[in-house]
Amino acid sequence: MIECALLRGRDRYERVVDGWIDNTHEDAFTHTVRLMDDDLGVELSAVATGSPSYEIREARSRVQPAAGALSDWALLGALAGARMVGGFTRRVGEAVEGRSGARHLVDAAVEVARLARQATKMPPERAARAAAGPWECWQLDMSGWIDLPNSCFTYSDAGRALFATRAVTTPMVPDLYSPPPGQARVFVRRKVARLAREGARLVASHSMHDNVHGFEIRYEIDLEKGVIVAAESRTPRLPYLGICSEPQTKISSLVGQAVDPNLRTRIQTLIGGASGCAQLYDLTADLLKLLRLY
Template sequence: MIQPAVLRGRASYERTMEGWTDDADGDALAHTVRLTDADRQIELRAVTTTSPTYEIRHASCRVLGGDVASVGAGIASLCGARMIAGFTRRVAEAVGNGAGAAFVVDAAIEVARLARQVAKLPRDQAERAASGDALDCWELDTTGWIDLPDSCFTYSAAGRSLFGTRPIATPMQPDLYSPRRGQQRVFVRRKVARLTSLDGRLVLFHSMHDNVHGFEITYELDAATGRVLRAEHVTPKLPYMGICSEPQRRINTLVGEIADDGLRKRLGPLIGGASGCAQLYDLTADVLKLLAP
């Protein structure tokens, strides 16, 4: 029997994330994340460099409400840290294990994700994104973010081969590759994660809407066995509609899976990697955390 801690004393739990990226001086960007649920609310802000270093130059955290231990010094100590492999562990060590610490770690992860949405290429190069040619944007992507190749189907050789074979649409714009000086909210993202208990079932929902993505995923589980009974989603906006669309059907491979401690590790081959979708993987992995006892 799955008995999520977040459902103690209530039938439904919801968490929202509001995040945005502003231009900052030189080669830096400023990222802000507000993470809220019924019990606590925080705002984490970090000024970081872009790809390939993803280095934090300044970081701060404000408690807006609820039960959150003092983590200001720990977050400030992240100055100089790089938001690459091992970053989650580094943040966890910095903030300790006091009240709301895991909440703060989750906010830091969202900052790291925002840092991968805006680049700082020369403006004349970024203007290629205004051409209306999706391949121009794809090539800018792989120039601006060195960690993209094979991170998902779209940036694999198989994804690249689809250009020129079908209509491909992209919402990418020059400002995402080269923000205007002092530009505010270059990139804006909102996520809602929800867990509901209903007649012996657990319904997980996770949405993400931003400049280039639109995801709404739903998983229905049998509460007694943890078996996934239903897995579906809608994607009204994708970076490359016609290519990113291909791996979305892989969500169906989760039907029949058991939401046990090993499912997170099994997600990679099922919906992630060079044949999957990085956003679908992240949204699924994150919402599964709500099942923790």
Template sequence: MMWSDPAVLRGRTHYARVMEGWVDNTHGDAFTHTVRLSDDDRAVEVAVVALPSPTYEIRDGRCRALAGAIAPEVVEGVGRLAGTAMVGGLTRRVAEATGAGEGAGLVLDAIVEIARLARQVAKLPRERAERAAGGDAWECWQLDTTGWSDLPNSCFTYSDAGRALFGTRTIATPMRPDLYSPRAGQHRVFERSKVARLERVAGRLRLFHSMHDNVHGFEVTYEIDLASGRIVRAEHLTPKLPYMGICTEPQRKISAMLGETVDGGLRKRIQAHLGGPTGCAQLYDLTADLLTLLS
């Protein structure tokens, strides 16, 4: 295939995007999710007050331009998201509210990151959340499926096959009570940092995406041969996983990416390779986000 440079690489040899996100327990029934997202051209901060699972409904939103050109209508549009649920259709609703002005794509991506943060914290009764205090993986898994209604079959860990592994091997978890029932007014209940990089290296395009937070550690690397447009390197490190011993199982699926052609259909094909009830939702998201940067 004929390879063409991604828009973010035109006129440069490398591109980087950095995300910092955190969750504050600011309301009795809602959280404040904040994301700062920056790249080589601009930076934004988006904060959303939203209800927890199952609705993930936005109560209030605001956006600040931190650097570069961000159209005023894009900034103002975030405030019009009140009442929007951060579920299927969110991308369309954000696009309608913010328009297509300068920086709209970065603001949309920040809100997607906020939707992901919202699925990392819950508001269960404190006495129930305390079951996670001893690091009992089975207790935490049950709290997960109670606190987040959209988890069942979202990945291997929350499938029947994943559940069946409890009691058959050692399973370790970093989950803690505050993720299920944070203290009143608690700041930075959950924190996440991500770095995405694209760079040309000796006839290849190297893609890197890392994510580190309270319960995850991912560092994903792909390399694309520029002559053929095929993925010739696909590997990652996972120093931290929610359930070490279960979440480790689907990580080997990254090898299915080797030899894939990077074309317009790859984002759909990776659902079968990396996602669904046999895959890993985080590995899928990190890969999908890199492919989006290639457009």
């Protein structure tokens, strides 16, 4: 039997996350995330370097109660020097412990770390190669972000091989690799997660739309049995259409899976890893977190 804490006393829950990147420094970006739901809103802004260090130089946050205005910015000094790599979530949790909206701030920090993988700073003449098409963009990706190789199917050897066998298109542009100084909103993202009780089922959906991604996933869970009975996705925009498309059908492997504390681990092999899709995994894992951890 699935008991979702976020649906106690209500049949629907919605969380909206807006994130964007501003090119504010010669060697760093400012990543801002605004996370809002029916109960609370938070905003987290961090100045951070890109790959390979992903180091936060300074961070600040503010909180908005359900029926109130945003608070003044508060510095998060404990995050200065933190690297957005393994162990980052734990460090953020320690830094915001006891603060209003602590759980929301941890989730916002995770989104900041994800934004840090969406823009980089290359020499302009090198970034200009992106205009030549998908293959050039893919090569720039692999050299621009240290953690991309084998992070998903597209950046695996199998994904690379498909460039020679099929037509591939991409929305990637040179400004994502070398944005002009001072450019605002280099990259903009919106994510919407919804939980809804519909009769004997719980419907969980998550969408993400940004400069290069368009994902809309939906799961139906039998509340009594605690099992996923339907799973579907739409991907109107992908970084490399024709290659990123390959692992999207893996979502069907979740039908029949029990929604238990170990499902977040199992989906790493079912829909993630070098044969899967990192975005599909993240969107699904975030839904499971809403179902199980709150």
